[in-house]
Amino acid sequence: MAYENRISFDVRYSETDRMGIVHHSRYYPWFEIGRCAFMERTGVSYAEMEKQKLQVPLTQSGAKYYEGAKFGDTVTVATTLSDLGVVRVTFSYRVFRNSDQKLLAEGFTKHAFVDDQLKPINAKKKFPDIWQSLKALMDGQGS
Amino acid sequence: MAYENRISFDVRYSETDRMGIVHHSRYYPWFEIGRCAFMERTGVSYAEMEKQKLQVPLTQSGAKYYEGAKFGDTVTVATTLSDLGVVRVTFSYRVFRNSDQKLLAEGFTKHAFVDDQLKPINAKKKFPDIWQSLKALMDGQGS
Amino acid sequence: MAYENRISFDVRYSETDRMGIVHHSRYYPWFEIGRCAFMERTGVSYAEMEKQKLQVPLTQSGAKYYEGAKFGDTVTVATTLSDLGVVRVTFSYRVFRNSDQKLLAEGFTKHAFVDDQLKPINAKKKFPDIWQSLKALMDGQGS
């Protein structure tokens, strides 16, 4: 089975808006937390990847919102790698409220593999260890 | 022709991230600026709508990123109303860099019409003036 | 000894700016995380306080920055209650980098006790249990 990273944290007061719920834009930094935690499972942290001049800027993002997270909630982000190409990678996310396991939102992000000059690179060739680790996690051999 | 709202502003330093470009999540507050400016054209501001207990939380959001906006850039958000139902509304956005009119990103947001308790409402019935104004803007009779 | 709350978390990518360090404004939401965790020790969570119509908006804030936190760092916020009046409260914060216990920043926030209409209230009289708990934590009898 494909590896799924689960990471939990409390909603921050500063993430809420005047509607009393977490602002929709703030789910994307939450997805990013999940993505970073997922990528660490390759054995190379996100910060370390960037030092090695591998960056993964977004080319697309999307989310569906079912119920607003609130201050006082603890939430869990479940992250999976849903597609891995040589120059591109897609992650999927689900956000649960811990108290009752209600699915609050889900989403995805698509990324390009680029170098520190934001030039596209073939990650499979240039970073074979990281790329193979991601592949193994997606295929369920790495968890 | 359908009404298109255009609003311009400078990229804020605080919107950039360590990659040196605007963080992908920050395009959504930009879309919101466009949406608020659009909705004011109904003659009722977003803030006033909320006082009248009409809220429009997101049910979905999405964006495609073509080139990262940078600190020093002035950008324009062009907003149109792409779909209007009795309980639902969809806006579309394009973000341009002013210096060369390059399209940096585009996206959409879907919203439900709800009251101050976040209960769904039929906006066409409950807020006929606002709803008809939105319709006229979409159909190109309001600009 | 006065109670000190310590809470740790990872720096988020979205908190960094183009200088490569955490944006100075983002230490204030970190202080808030510390403050919320501190206040929960009264037995009443921050979210619950607000339901009871006790709010604590800021009247003043300040921070000194010694070294920039970076993506990849885990940090700890140490929070103490440095002054408690009947209508006012002051918290102090220190932010450490976990890897070497380096003090990265410190700061404070001053707050007014107000009701849900943002009107000042005498918290000692109106919320004696919460107020006495805060006092005990400050005086070191509550930890």
Added chain:
Amino acid sequence: MAYENRISFDVRYSETDRMGIVHHSRYYPWFEIGRCAFMERTGVSYAEMEKQKLQVPLTQSGAKYYEGAKFGDTVTVATTLSDLGVVRVTFSYRVFRNSDQKLLAEGFTKHAFVDDQLKPINAKKKFPDIWQSLKALMDGQGS
């Protein structure tokens, strides 16, 4: 008279929190908008300064809050340069609500002049043109 930069903008929905007012931390990015606009008056933009490897990270920040800005408000940030040393600079800010000119908040930020490696530099020597421009603005000869 010393030069004062004034810049106006609308409160963003995403800047509010569940208390219904602008989150206290978001005044600091507003100060930054004022500071960037001020520094452009030297003839060299903030973005251009960073290209020339002059950065001005914060060493200290502070704010007093008198009344919460709200969504629907247009605000003005008035920025002055209150102190200029060879390795250090201090800016002061006042935030007004446009509708009634009420002072909502005021604050300051202290900065070090550093290079792109975050090493302290003598700005008066290394960037004499920028430094003298700042001096003239502070002394009231540049406006």
